Amino acid sequence: xxxxxxxxxxxxxxxxxxxxxxxxxxxxxxxxxxxxxxxxxxxxxxxxxxxxxxxxxxxxxxxxxxxxxxxxxxxxxxxxxxxxxxxxxxxxxxxxxxxxxxxxxxxxxxxxxxxxxxxxxxxxxxxxxxxxxxxxxxxxxxxxxxxxxxxxxxxxxxxxxxxxxxxxxxxxxxxxxxxxxxxxxxxxxxxxxxxxxxxxxxxxxxxxxxxxxxxxxxxxxxxxxxxxxxxxxxxxxxxxxxxxxxxxxxxxxxxxxxxxxxxxxxxxxxxxxxxxxxxxxxxxxxxxxxxxxxxxxxxxxxxxxxxxxxxxxxxxxxxxxxxxxxxxxxxxxxxxxxxxxxxxxxxxxxxxxxxxxxxxxxxxxxxxxxxxxxxxxxxxxxxxxxxxxxxxxxxxxxxxxxxxxxxxxxxxxxxxxxxxxxxxxxxxxxxxxxxxxxxxxxxxxxxxxxxxxxxxxxxxxxxxxxxxxxxxxx
Numbered sequence: 339x340x341x342x343x344x345x346x347x348x349x350x351x352x353x354x355x356x357x358x359x360x361x362x363x364x365x366x367x368x369x370x371x372x373x374x375x376x377x378x379x380x381x382x383x384x385x386x387x388x389x390x391x392x393x394x395x396x397x398x399x400x401x402x403x404x405x406x407x408x409x410x411x412x413x414x415x416x417x418x419x420x421x422x423x424x425x426x427x428x429x430x431x432x433x434x435x436x437x438x439x440x441x442x443x444x445x446x447x448x449x450x451x452x453x454x455x456x457x458x459x460x461x462x463x464x465x466x467x468x469x470x471x472x473x474x475x476x477x478x479x480x481x482x483x484x485x486x487x488x489x490x491x492x493x494x495x496x497x498x499x500x501x502x503x504x505x506x507x508x509x510x511x512x513x514x515x516x517x518x519x520x521x522x523x524x525x526x527x528x529x530x531x532x533x534x535x536x537x538x539x540x541x542x543x544x545x546x547x548x549x550x551x552x553x554x555x556x557x558x559x560x561x562x563x564x565x566x567x568x569x570x571x572x573x574x575x576x577x578x579x580x581x582x583x584x585x586x587x588x589x590x591x592x593x594x595x596x597x598x599x600x601x602x603x604x605x606x607x608x609x610x611x612x613x614x615x616x617x618x619x620x621x622x623x624x625x626x627x628x629x630x631x632x633x634x635x636x637x638x639x640x641x642x643x644x645x646x647x648x649x650x651x652x653x654x655x656x657x658x659x660x661x662x663x664x665x666x667x668x669x670x671x672x673x674x675x676x677x678x679x680x681x682x683x684x685x686x687x688x689x690x691x692x693x694x695x696x697x698x699x700x701x702x703x704x705x706x707x708x709x710x711x712x713x714x715x716x717x718x719x720x721x722x723x724x725x726x727x728x729x730x731x732x733x734x735x736x737x738x739x740x741x742x743x744x745x746x747x748x749x750x751x752x753x754x755x756x757x758x759x760x761x762x763x764x765x766x767x768x769x770x771x772x773x774x775x776x777x778x779x780x781x782x783x784x785x786x787x788x789x790x791x792x793x794x795x796x797x798x799x800x801x802x803x804x805x806x807x808x809x810x811x812x
Contacts, residue, residue: 349400352390353407359383360411366497367416368727376497380521381528383408384471387454388532391461398458405454409447416492417443419725423650426579426719446482446489453478462810468529468539469806472522473799476514483696487648490695492728494520499731503554505760508739509785510553513697515795522802523547561759565777566709570600572745572774574753574766575607579718582749583609594773601773602747605691605716606632619686621714621747629674634688634714642676643690645699650719687742689713695732697739701791704740709781711736711744717751722768726751734760741782758782 359379366376383404390400421439424431453474460470475494483490495516498504507516526543529536573594581587588609595601595618605621614620616637624633624640632643632651646652652672682688684707693699694713704711713733717726730752737744738760747753754765755776763779766772786794 349403352386352400353403356383356386356404356408357411359386360408360413361415363408363412363497364415364492367492368496368499368731369724371500373500376494376520377524377527380494380524384467384525385528385532387457387461387471388467391458392463397461398455401454401458401461402451405457406447406451409450410443412450412492413443413446414439416724416728417446419720419723422721422725423719449478449482460806464810464812465529465536465539466806466810468522468525469802469809471525472518473802473806475521476518476795476799479514479517487645488696490697491732493517496728496731496735499734501554502760503558504550505735505738506554506557507550508735509557509741509759509787511794511798512739512787512792513735514792515798518795518798518802519546519550558759558761561757563757563761563763564780566780568600568778569775570602570745570778571596572747572753572755572766572776573601573603573607573771574747574768574773575604575749575771576769577718577749577771582607582716582718590771594771596775599775600636602712602714602745604747604749604753605714607716607749619688619712619714619747621690630672631676632673632690633676634682634690634712636683636686636688639682641680641682641688641690643673643693644676644678644680645693645696646673646675647692685709686712689736691715692729694736695729697736698791700736701740701788704742704788708742710778711740711742713744713746713748715746715748715751718749722750726768734762739785739787741785741788743779743781745776745778 359382363376363379365372366379386404387401390397390404394400418439420442421435424435424438456474457471460474461467479490479493482488493513495508495513497520498516507519511519523543523546526539530540573591575591577587588611591603591607592614595603595615597615600617600619602619603621606623608614608620608622610623610625614635619634619636621634624631624642634641684705687704687708687710689700689703689711691714700711715729717729720726730746733744733746734756737756737758741758743758744756746756750768752765752768754774755763757763757779758781764774764776766774
């Protein structure tokens, strides 16, 4: 990239530049949503790799640290809100928050650092790097979604949350496929700054972006929102963590429920009390002997949360920790993971808290009879700015992928009704406890993603590797 020649070739400059690039990338996501910024930032990051490759014989090492600083900058801004959970848990532990603010983004940044090592292995002077870089990026998003219980938060595809039209792409290829196309278009456009002979790649990227826009526009314009006769109540609460489980708060929350309408309550909002009207989709803590579950009840059915939050709902290696520290009851405060073989009311698919951010899990949880996704959450841990808004945006993409409307009930987050194409029909006032009575729209007949999942993304990854290999060999 010719513009990079003006930067003195010093490792410290490169690391600082990548750190700020990561911060700029975070502005592509909620709550900032700067349009097309991710395309611009990813292009520069790609060109920096090429610049280092051409300048340094020890580019492997620099690639690694570039990725580490880039990832650290990205996660520091986009996920700073995680540290707020410690303050919510106990203000006396506020001194721990800065440690989490640094350590947590650093751990996540290692994914980018290792990704860069793989990129360095495949980098060359040919255009094969366009295809390898795009595929490797998404492969590591898959890995981040799986390893160490997984955290598919702020995947690059979510940088399109500002556009309902572009977001429709996930109804075909899912969030990972949209991410793959995003990275590929970005790096293709960036090649115009390094080699004027690469115009064909620039045109390819433009054609892809225009095609995605036309598909989304047609899909949004042709969608007719048809409502069923089913009506339910969405409860939203605004309670601090220290007050949430007091008898007064639980009674106040329960008083919002309807005796006749199906009523959806936030996650664990009704404490340990399961004795509630059967028409309530109630979030509570279920005790079974010495085990505790994060559960949802409705019409005699019970659903126990399957994906627990590490360090929040359970401690990894808790058995080992209990052996090492038998007198410390802190490590015994674990919730138990729900069984994979659970049956719930056939019309609803319950999703507790951040289960909704796992695309494959949600897809595998729905059945042909699922007419509604129900997301119960407690976003009171994460402040009122970035965290709750990102969580709501991620939930919206599940409706687009599957063509199924979603009801979301949250404490201190965003509660409301989402259409089967991801349009926000109505939301509550997030700053007070209230409820909405809504009619539920019909789901779409099906979507490509609901039928085939990530198949087309896997196909594109393999295809890109084949094209990259052929290009490099040539």
